[in-house]
Structure formats: C-alpha cells, structure tokens
Amino acid sequence: MTSALSESLAALRADVADLDVDGLAPDELRALTDVLGALRRSVDASLAAASGEIARQSRRELGKDGFARRQGYSSPGTLLSATTGVTTGEAARLMRVGEAIAPRMSLVGERLPAKHPHVAEALRSGALGLAAAEAIVGMLDRVAVRAGTAACDEMESILVAQAPGLTSDELRRLLLDAEMRLDPDGAEDREQDRRDRRxxxxxxxxxxxxxxxxxxxxxxxxxxxxxxxxxxxxxxxxxxxxxxxxxxxxxxxxxxxxxxxxxxxxxxxxCTAIPTRPIATMVVRMDYDTFRAALDEQNGDASGGGMATIDGIEQPVTAKAVRRMAVDAQIIPCVLGGKSEILDLGRRERLFTPKQKLAISIRDEGCAFCGAPPGHAVVHHIEWWSRGGRTDLDNGILLCVACHHRIHDDGWDIRIEGAGVDAVPWFIPPPWLDHTRTPRRGGPTRYRVAC
CATH class of the missing domain: 3.30.2370 (putative pyruvate dehydrogenase fold)
Structure with a gap:
C-alpha cells in the first residue's frame, strides 16, 4: 500500500510542477480549485484515519510501549507535528476526527460501525473537509447524552448533507441551529453559562x-x-x-x-436624561408561539419553549432571555402588511420603505448573497427599476453595497423560490464566470437545519 501511494505521489508532484495558473480563465481557475480542494479533502481524510490509529496505538495505558514513545516522541501529537508539519493543535484535530470515524470493536471482538458513520462516509467520499468534520463531531458529542443516540444519528446525516459548500461562518451558524434543535432543554443552562462568563x-x-x-x-x-x-x-x-x-x-x-x-x-x-431618539434598531426575531411564551411567563403563566434570534448575533436565545430584554426596552408590536401600512408600492415609488425593508429582512436576515448583517444591506430591485421593476416585496432582496454592485456589474441573475419567510433566493452566475450557470443558494437557509 505504501509503495503504491509513493508512486502516486511522485506522479502528482510531476503534474503539479508543470502547473501554470497565470492568466487562467475564470472557469478553468474554478475547476482547478475544485480539483485541488477535493485532493486536499481526500488526503486529510486518510491522514485523519492514520492519526486516529496512531492515537489508539499510543494510548496512555501502553506507557513506553506505545507507538509514539517507541518512535522517540513524548506524545502522538508531537509525532504527527514532526512528521507531517502540522501544528500540535491541528494534530489534536486529526486524532479527534480519526477516532470518531474509526471502526470499533465490541467486547467480544465483533466489528462495529464508526462512532460517527455519516461523517466517516462523507470524509471518505471527499464531500466533507476535516474542519467541518471536527466541528460536527464536537457538537454531536456535546449533546449526545441529553439528545439521545437516535436523534444525534439523524442530525448527523442531515448535517453532512448540508455542510459541503458552506463557509466556516455559515457552518458555525448551522451547528448552532442544530444544537438548539437537538437539546432545547439545555438552552437555558448554556445561556446562563455564557452569561456567567461575561x-x-x-x-x-x-x-x-x-x-x-x-x-x-x-x-x-x-x-x-x-x-x-x-x-x-x-x-x-x-x-x-x-x-x-x-x-x-x-x-x-x-x-x-x-x-x-x-x-x-x-x-x-x-447626561442627566435618557435619550429618546434612537439611531439604531435592535431586531429580535421570533415566531408567534415564542412571543406568546415570553409574555405568558412574564405574566406568571406556565413557561413555554421556543427560541429567538437577534440581528448581528449568531447564537439563538431563549424566550426567557427575550422577556428579560423587554424589561429594559420599549417593545412596539407590529404586524407587517396590516391595513395601516402599504407594503406594495408598484411603480409609484422607486425606493423601498423602512417597513418594506423590515419585511424583506425577515426572510433574508441580512445580505442574501454574503450574509452581512441587515444594517449593512439595502433593498435591491430583482427586476431593475430602470427596466420596469416594481417596488414590491416579491421584487426586493437585501444586498450589502459590495454585493449590490457585483450583481449589477457582473451580470448575475436572481430567482426567488417560494413565498413569504420560507422563500429561498437563488443567484445565477454569469456565463463568463460559470458556463453551466449553476444556481447558488442564498439567504439564511444555507445555515438552517433542513428537516
């Protein structure tokens, strides 16, 4: 096995040595990046598996007979750092993932599946990277006792399907959402722990x-x-x-x-008086049941469940936290689309109103293209005003200034699927960037658990 890999490595080095990236067309550069990314994921998966076995053969109870000690190293992490060039922190990550995806043995010697079989399969196929695998494994292990094996296994399957293609920030938000779904009863404990560490x-x-x-x-x-x-x-x-x-x-x-x-x-x-004219708005997002739960508990009724999110803050909060925040804030209930508010202006107005922006932000939660906070975004006409587009909710999308210019200048198209807060924006790249024009998912559904 080692000799075959050595031959493949020699051939790969020869190919890479002849690689010339200067002046590559966008399509070619993207294709090259995809190939190199897949190659790196495959190497990382194999290295993680080897690292897990090194950790197993170097476990503490073996003492000086452990693999790392016999090789002259104080720990398996220092061995990996010295032989692969990774940091000791990266070595620890490799070993954690390797142990999570390694097959297990029962007490009677029966071969069992890996602790995290879906992550293991996604790593082997190259669909999942090492960092994403470690993040998923870490979250599932934290909540396993409270959530139960069956729920964690189902969530693991969902996460490995959604994680490919996400940025590290989007993956973090996806895992926060998953943790809340798996362990809602532990939300208040985690909330109190974060508060105690402020x-x-x-x-x-x-x-x-x-x-x-x-x-x-x-x-x-x-x-x-x-x-x-x-x-x-x-x-x-x-x-x-x-x-x-x-x-x-x-x-x-x-x-x-x-x-x-x-x-x-x-x-x-x-200051001797409290300012009465706010220049910034803190937006708390919750569904009606969560809102009622917060009010009922405030009035002494039975506590309800549910979570809420705050613009600019990735970690969801409980209804109890919303109630505490309401003590110190002026809460103005508002039903968008009521008789007193005209949300669809057609061709009479070019600019979207603040209430329209708020309604659209409930769906997009910020720049629908890059995920920047709502305060950084403006409402963009999907069908341009100059081309007859209307200033209506179904023709609006939140984009930050940079993405707004990119959409206009580079020739991207936008398509909205669905209606209301469940609608999903899709961005279609121009032909010069991607000749297949494969749509790319936008909006917060990129990092929400699909279940």
Whole structure:
C-alpha cells in the first residue's frame, strides 16, 4: 500500500510542477480549485484515519510501549507535528476526527460501525473537509447524552448533507441551529453559562495605550452590537455620498467602533436624561408561539419553549432571555402588511420603505448573497427599476453595497423560490464566470437545519 501511494505521489508532484495558473480563465481557475480542494479533502481524510490509529496505538495505558514513545516522541501529537508539519493543535484535530470515524470493536471482538458513520462516509467520499468534520463531531458529542443516540444519528446525516459548500461562518451558524434543535432543554443552562462568563478587562501597555479584552453573552452583546453596527454603517454610507475627498472620514471600521464607545461614555458621564431618539434598531426575531411564551411567563403563566434570534448575533436565545430584554426596552408590536401600512408600492415609488425593508429582512436576515448583517444591506430591485421593476416585496432582496454592485456589474441573475419567510433566493452566475450557470443558494437557509 505504501509503495503504491509513493508512486502516486511522485506522479502528482510531476503534474503539479508543470502547473501554470497565470492568466487562467475564470472557469478553468474554478475547476482547478475544485480539483485541488477535493485532493486536499481526500488526503486529510486518510491522514485523519492514520492519526486516529496512531492515537489508539499510543494510548496512555501502553506507557513506553506505545507507538509514539517507541518512535522517540513524548506524545502522538508531537509525532504527527514532526512528521507531517502540522501544528500540535491541528494534530489534536486529526486524532479527534480519526477516532470518531474509526471502526470499533465490541467486547467480544465483533466489528462495529464508526462512532460517527455519516461523517466517516462523507470524509471518505471527499464531500466533507476535516474542519467541518471536527466541528460536527464536537457538537454531536456535546449533546449526545441529553439528545439521545437516535436523534444525534439523524442530525448527523442531515448535517453532512448540508455542510459541503458552506463557509466556516455559515457552518458555525448551522451547528448552532442544530444544537438548539437537538437539546432545547439545555438552552437555558448554556445561556446562563455564557452569561456567567461575561467579562470586560483592560490594562495599560508599555507604550501607554490601553488594551481591552472582553466577552459577552448574546443578551448582553445585542444592544452593544446594534449600536456600534448601526452608527458605523451610517458613517460609512455618508462617506459613499461625500463628493469632497477632504471631508471623507478616513477612519477604519475598527477605529470608528472604539471612538463611538468613547463618545457614548463621555455622553453618559454628563447626561442627566435618557435619550429618546434612537439611531439604531435592535431586531429580535421570533415566531408567534415564542412571543406568546415570553409574555405568558412574564405574566406568571406556565413557561413555554421556543427560541429567538437577534440581528448581528449568531447564537439563538431563549424566550426567557427575550422577556428579560423587554424589561429594559420599549417593545412596539407590529404586524407587517396590516391595513395601516402599504407594503406594495408598484411603480409609484422607486425606493423601498423602512417597513418594506423590515419585511424583506425577515426572510433574508441580512445580505442574501454574503450574509452581512441587515444594517449593512439595502433593498435591491430583482427586476431593475430602470427596466420596469416594481417596488414590491416579491421584487426586493437585501444586498450589502459590495454585493449590490457585483450583481449589477457582473451580470448575475436572481430567482426567488417560494413565498413569504420560507422563500429561498437563488443567484445565477454569469456565463463568463460559470458556463453551466449553476444556481447558488442564498439567504439564511444555507445555515438552517433542513428537516
């Protein structure tokens, strides 16, 4: 087996040595990236399997007779780091995944399936990468005791089908959704744990600057994120419409954020009244049953289940957290599409109204193309206004400024499947980018569990 792999490696090295990527057409460059990605996933899968076996043969109870010790290394992680060039952290990841996908033996010597058979199959087929496999395995192992074997096995099958093609951020959001579905009873415990670990510390550095380090639970972070994101986005949009180069704000987004915090602190030190005109909106999304559960518990009735999400915060929160937030916030109930609000304006108005944007954001939850928060996005006419498109809900989609320009300038098409909050946007690339014009899924369904 080793000799055959060595021959394949020699041939591959010869092919790669002749590889010339300069000036490749977009289609060719994409195809090359797909091939190299598949190759890397296959190598990682084999390396993970070997790493799991190295860990098994180096387990602590074997002492000096363990594989790593006999090879002259203090641990299997240091052996892998030295022989493969990965970091010790990456070696630990390889071993965790390798142990999760390795076949098992019963007490009577019977061969059993892997602990995570769907992940194992997806790795072997090259559909799943190492990082995604580790993330899925880690989440399932955390909730296995409370969720049960059958539920975790079903969710594992769903996740390995949805994970390919997702970015690391999208995968993280998918796993947060999956964890909430698998272990809803543990949501409040996890919420309290995150709250107990909230903190903010600062120290003076050698050069005299002050460094801040902090962590916040979603409930605490939500108003901070809403304020900073809203004010920074407002200033960056003002930059876009400022014709005088000398008057443009030259600060980076990070510089704006710390300056805004300082402005808020200075205001609070001398403020004798609470401001009544908000410049940013914190949007909490929940279905009607969750909303009723929050109100019923507030009124002393039996507690209900359900989760809610907050724009700009990836971690879902419980109805209890929503109720606590409502104590300190002015809650204005609103039913979109009621008789007092005209949501479809046809050709009478070119710009979408704030209420229309809010209605569309319930479906898209931010830029439907890249996932940027709703505050960074504007409503784009799917059928351009200049070509007769109407300013109606079914002709609107949320896009950030960068993606808005990309759609216009590069010739992408957009198709919406379904209706209401369950509708799914699809983006069709231009022929010069993908001659097959294979549609790419947009919106939050990319990182929601499909069940």
């Amino acid at each position: 903190m903010l510390a600062w120290r003076t550095e050698r050069d005299g600057s002050v460094s801040f380090t902090g962590r916040a639970d979603p409930e605490t972070a939500a108003p901070i994120v809403a304020l900073l994101d809203g004010m920074v986005t407002q200033r960056m949009r003002a930059n876009e419409h400022e014709p005088d180069e000398a008057r443009r704000d030259r600060r980076t987004r990070l510089q704006m954020q710390i300056d805004i915090l300082a402005d808020v602190a200075r205001h609070a030190l001398g």
